Amino acid sequence: MTHISIIGKGNMGQAIAGIATKGGNTVELFDTSDTDQVATGDIVVLAIPYPAVAGVIAARSDQLAGKVVVDITNPLNFETFDSLVVAADGSATAEIAAALPQSRVLKAFNTTFAATLVSGAVGPVPTTVLIAGEDADAKALLAGVIAAGGLNAIDAGTLNRARELEALGFLQLALAVNEKVAWTGGFGVIA
C-alpha cells in the first residue's frame, strides 16, 4: 500500500485518484488552491495544467523533497495548438526535475485521456500508462500503483523520453481537438 497525494481535482486528478483507490492505496486529493493542506504522500501527483506547476513548486518544494513527484502535463501553446512551450530539446518534466533536485520526478499519464483511465480501455485496447524518469525504483513504485488499479504500465525510459511522451501527448490532443480521434480513444499501446 502506498500513500498518494494528488494535487488537482480536475478530470485527470479524479481519474488518477480512482485508480489509486481501486488498488487499495490511501489517497488524499486536493485542489491547487488548498495551499494549507500539506502533501503527505510518498507519491505526489501534480494533476494540474502546466502553467500552474511553477506556483505549486514554489509553495511546496520543501514538502516535495524526498518524494516521488509525477508530472502529467502537456505543455502546449493552447492558443496556436502548433507547438509546445518548453525548450524544443527539453520537456516540462526536465524543468520540474531541475526545480526539485531533492525529488524523484517522473512523467506519466500525459498520453492517456481521462476517459481511458476511468474505463480502462482505449477503444478495444487495455489502457497503458507510459512512464519516464531517471529513478528505476520510483518508476516501479508508480507502475505497481497503476497495475493494482487495473491498468497496464510501461517504463518508457529515462527522463529524456519525457520529450517524446510530451510530443505524443501533444499530437494526440491535436488529433482529438480536430476530431480525428475520440476522447475515449487516441493512441492505444499494443504490447
Added chain:
Amino acid sequence: MTHISIIGKGNMGQAIAGIATKGGNTVELFDTSDTDQVATGDIVVLAIPYPAVAGVIAARSDQLAGKVVVDITNPLNFETFDSLVVAADGSATAEIAAALPQSRVLKAFNTTFAATLVSGAVGPVPTTVLIAGEDADAKALLAGVIAAGGLNAIDAGTLNRARELEALGFLQLALAVNEKVAWTGGFGVIA
C-alpha cells in the same frame, strides 16, 4: 489510379508497394543503387533510411520536381538510441522540404511498423497511417492510395507535425527494441 515510384526495396518499401498495388495503382519499385532508373511516379516514396536521403535528393532533385515526395524516415541516433539527429525544433521532413522546394513533401508511414502495413492491423486495431505536410491535395492523394490499399489514413496536420510524428516513431522504435511492444504492435490509432 495513381502512378507511384518507391525507392527502397527493404521491408517498408515492399510493404508500401503491396498497399499501392492492392489499391489498383501502378507501382515501380527500385533500389537506391538503381540510379539509372528514373522515378516517373506522381507520388515518389523515399523508402530509405535517413542517412541515404541526401544522396537520393542530390541525384534525383530534377526528377522529384512537381511530384509528391513521401518521407518515411525515423532519423534516430541508432548508436545511442537516445535522440534524433535532426534539429530539436525541426524534422527530417522539414529538411527534405527545404531541399526540394519544387516538390510537395509529406511525412507518412514512419509510425507504422512494416508488419502492421502488411497485416493491416496493430494488434486488434486496424492500421492507420498518419500523414503530415503543407499541401492538402497531396495529403488527400496519398490518403486515397492508402485507403484503397485497405488501411486507414489520417491527416495529422501541417509540416510542423512531422516533428511529433518523428518523436512518436522514435518512441515506438525504442519501446520495440526494448521489448516493451511487439514489432506487430506499437501505437494503434483508435479514432
